[in-house]
Amino acid sequence: xxxxxxxxxxxxxxxxxxxxxxxxxxxxxxxxxxxxxxxxxxxxxxxxxxxxxxxxxxxxxxxxxxxxxxxxxxxxxxxxxxxxxxxxxxxxxxxxxxxxx
Amino acid sequence: xxxxxxxxxxxxxxxxxxxxxxxxxxxxxxxxxxxxxxxxxxxxxxxxxxxxxxxxxxxxxxxxxxxxxxxxxxxxxxxxxxxxxxxxxxxxxxxxxxxxxxxxxxxxxxxxxxxxxxxxxxxxxxxxxxxxxxxxxxxxxxxxxxxxxxxxxxxxxxxxxxxxxxxxxxxxxxxxxxxxxxxxxxxxxxxxxxxxxxxxxxxxxxxxxxxxxxxxxxxxxxxxxxxxxxxxxxxxxxxxxxxxxxxxxxxxxxxxxxxxxxxxxxxxxxxxxxxxxxxxxxxxxxxxxxxxxxxxxxxxxxxxxxxxxxxxxxxxxxxxxxxxxxxxxxxxxxxxxxxxxxxxxxxxxxxxxxxxxxxxxxxxxxxxxxxxxxxxxxxxxxxxx
Numbered sequence: 001x002x003x004x005x006x007x008x009x010x011x012x013x014x015x016x017x018x019x020x021x022x023x024x025x026x027x028x029x030x031x032x033x034x035x036x037x038x039x040x041x042x043x044x045x046x047x048x049x050x051x052x053x054x055x056x057x058x059x060x061x062x063x064x065x066x067x068x069x070x071x072x073x074x075x076x077x078x079x080x081x082x083x084x085x086x087x088x089x090x091x092x093x094x095x096x097x098x099x100x101x
Numbered sequence: 102x103x104x105x106x107x108x109x110x111x112x113x114x115x116x117x118x119x120x121x122x123x124x125x126x127x128x129x130x131x132x133x134x135x136x137x138x139x140x141x142x143x144x145x146x147x148x149x150x151x152x153x154x155x156x157x158x159x160x161x162x163x164x165x166x167x168x169x170x171x172x173x174x175x176x177x178x179x180x181x182x183x184x185x186x187x188x189x190x191x192x193x194x195x196x197x198x199x200x201x202x203x204x205x206x207x208x209x210x211x212x213x214x215x216x217x218x219x220x221x222x223x224x225x226x227x228x229x230x231x232x233x234x235x236x237x238x239x240x241x242x243x244x245x246x247x248x249x250x251x252x253x254x255x256x257x258x259x260x261x262x263x264x265x266x267x268x269x270x271x272x273x274x275x276x277x278x279x280x281x282x283x284x285x286x287x288x289x290x291x292x293x294x295x296x297x298x299x300x301x302x303x304x305x306x307x308x309x310x311x312x313x314x315x316x317x318x319x320x321x322x323x324x325x326x327x328x329x330x331x332x333x334x335x336x337x338x339x340x341x342x343x344x345x346x347x348x349x350x351x352x353x354x355x356x357x358x359x360x361x362x363x364x365x366x367x368x369x370x371x372x373x374x375x376x377x378x379x380x381x382x383x384x385x386x387x388x389x390x391x392x393x394x395x396x397x398x399x400x401x402x403x404x405x406x407x408x409x410x411x412x413x414x415x416x417x418x419x420x421x422x423x424x425x426x427x428x429x430x431x432x433x434x435x436x437x438x439x440x441x442x443x444x445x446x447x448x449x450x451x452x453x454x455x456x457x458x459x460x461x462x463x464x465x466x467x468x469x470x471x472x473x474x475x476x477x478x479x480x481x482x483x484x485x486x
Contacts, residue, residue, distance in 0.1 A: 022309065022474075054428060054475075055308035055357070062400055063353035086439070091357065091376035092396040095404065 001027065001050070001057075005034060010041040017049030020057035020084075028060050032067050043068050048079040053087050061088075065097045076100055106227045110135040112154035114145035114171065115189070116163040124158055124214065131220040142166025146174060149181065156185045156227055159206070161197065169204040176205035183233060185226035189214065247284040254281075254315055257322050259291055267292050271300050271365060276458040276481040286476035287314025287356075288423050289321055293330055298365040301330050302482060304377060305398070306423040307356045310476050317356065320349055335360045335373035336406040343375065343398045343406075350399040358398050359421055363413060363482075370413040373406040378427060381420040381443050382411065383450075388443040418483035420446055425475035426465060434468040457481065 001024045006013040012034055035043060043064075061077070068075040078100045080088055088094070111128055113136065115121045121138045128136060137152045139145040141163045149157065157175075159168040168188060175181040188201040188209040201209050207226055210219050258279055259267070268275040271294075279288065287307030294300050305321055307314040324345045330338055339360050346356065359380060361372030370382075374393035382391050391411070396404040413419065422442070430436045437445055449461035458481040 055306070055355075055424065058397070059308045059353040059355060062355065066352040083438075090379075090394050092394055093400075095396045096401050 003027070003031070007037070010039060011044060012037060012040050012042070013044040013046060015046045015049060019052040019054075020050055020060065021052065021054040022056040025056060025060065028063065031060075031064060035064075035067055035071050035073055040071075040073055042074050042076060044076045044078055046078050047084055048081070050080075050084045051082070053084045058087065058091055058093060061093060061097055074098060106224065106231070107132055107134065109133055109155040109227045109231075110137070110152060111156050111158060111223065112137050112139065112145065112148055112152055113158045114139045114142065114148075114163070114168065115158075115160040116140050117160070120160065120189075120214075124219070127214070127216045127219050128158075128223060130216075131224065133223070142168060142171030142174075145171050149175065149184075154184070155230055156187065156223060158187050158189065158210075158223070160189050161191075161201065169200060172201075172204040172206055183230065185230050187222060187226060250312075250315065251281075251284050254285055254318065255279075257289060257291075257318060264292065267294060267300065270294065271298075271363070272485045273300075274455055274481070274483040274485060276456050278458060278462055278477065278479045280473065280477045281315075282310050282425070282473045282476050285312055285315035286310050287318060288476040288478040289318040290421070290478050290480055291325075295331050295362065299362055300365075301335075301360065301362045302419075302421065302480070303358070303360050304421045304423070304478060304480060305356050305358045306377070306476070306478070308354060308397075313354070314476075317350065317354065321346070321356070324349075330362070334408050335362055335371055336408040339373045339375060339395075339398070339406045340404065343396075343404050344402055346399040347402045355397040355399040357424070359393060361419075363484075365484075368412050368414045369410055370419065371408055371410045373408055375404075375406065378422060378424050379439055379442070380422075381446055382413070383418040383420070383446070384412070384414070385417070388447055390439070390443065413484065415484050416486040418481070420479070420481055422479040423475070423477055425473055425477040426479060428475060429465075429469045429473055429477075431468045431470050437465070437468075455483070 001016055001018045001020045004015040065075050076098045111133055113121050113124050125136050137148055139148045143166045159172060161168045172186050185207045188206045189212055190197045190201055190209045191212050198209055208222055210222055264275050287310050290304040292302055307317040324342060328338055328341045339358060357376040359374045359377035361370050363370050375395040376397040377393045379390035379393050381388055395406050427439050427442060428436050445461060445464060446457060448464060449457035452460035458479060
């Protein structure tokens with residue numbers, strides 16, 4: 001997985017691309033670190049470029065949700081499609097993380 | 102951090118008494134007290150066996166048997182392949198030093214012996230040996246423990262005899278495959294006879310694999326006994342399990358699950374699912390995927406689950422599996438994917454209608470790279486016609 005970060009005053013948008021899976025756990029601290037940006041209210045994960053997510057990837061989303069919640073930041077998943085949408089819907093992640101449809 | 106070498110044993114082999122004594126003195130000053138001496142290669146070989154040194158300081162030319170020959174003979178034995186052997190060679194004799202290495206020497210000290218260099222080289226070889234043995238011991242211990250843990254994990258699953266008994270009792274055909282991607286895994290499944298006409302099936306897959314996921318399967322196993330299955334609908338049972346798992350699982354760890362109860366009186370399967378891969382149901386020759394959406398276990402204390410029911414009459418079948426089946430790929434093959442499972446099963450049923458699990462796995466392995474990236478569990482449940 002690769003990611004690009006766009007910051008505006010209250011929003012951090014992260015564009016994910018590639019596959020979000022077991023081997024990506026190493027980049028989780030970098031993503032969590034973005035939440036420490038002063039003044040952030042919204043943290044958007046844009047999944048347009050994501051082609052696959054496995055259970056470890058879903059675990060990372062749950063961790064990010066927890067970290068965001070602790071800082072009073074709203075985590076939003078955006079532009080889910082294909083297999084990624086299917087996996088996230090199957091696991092009903094929408095019940096714990098906001099998903100923009 | 103310097104490694105303590107006080108317990109290391111050094112054998113000095115030299116035909117010159119003065120050399121033996123001065124070498125022993127240097128080494129003793131460095132804190133090594135367990136020292137033995139020999140006067141030639143033959144005596145040296147004998148002392149290697151009786152004294153079991155961690156290092157041999159070896160002279161080259163000696164009567165009876167020289168150092169090169171002694172070294173060659175030691176290296177022929179597997180047990181002394183790694184024993185550090187330090188030759189004392191004449192300074193500037195490139196040829197002799199080459200011969201020492203060819204005979205299997207680990208390193209050499211040039212004569213005349215300089216105490217600082219001698220102790221440094223002895224220390225270096227001993228440290229290397231100690232690290233090597235520590236690592237080898239660690240590896241052996243971990244392998245032993247993992248082997249035991251693996252046997253423990255397998256004991257959480259139904260034994261073939263048990264499975265056969267359940268199959269007889271409820272007039273079913275049951276076949277199961279369980280395989281971990283490393284020594285331990287995060288998959289779990291079992292079958293629970295509830296009463297004379299109801300039997301329950303549970304399949305759980307903890308995110309990730311290896312030791313962490315395996316520990317979670319043991320946690321799960323102890324939790325299951327706390328929630329009787331007899332008198333609650335599957336959705337309620339799964340919700341109870343979810344709350345208990347949420348208490349113990351760290352954030353980010355979770356499990357997918359399928360829990361179904363088959364009632365032979367009403368020919369009904371009632372199930373609740375927490376994001377397990379879509380099971381395949383086969384009725385009257387038609388195979389289709391079942392809806393199995395549901396919040397994964399351990400993600401939220403408030404999760405609620407739905408009961409779904411379908412008719413599962415005599416002659417029909419149910420196929421449960423973990424996501425490795427649909428996510429693993431091969432060098433020339435994309436993963437089978439969720440939608441590919443009915444086709445895979447149909448092909449396998451053409452080969453063996455009553456027990457398609459064998460042919461199904463053969464087809465899966467023929468297109469998949471090993472070792473598997475994730476744990477694989479697959480369970481075939483069919484009602485006899």
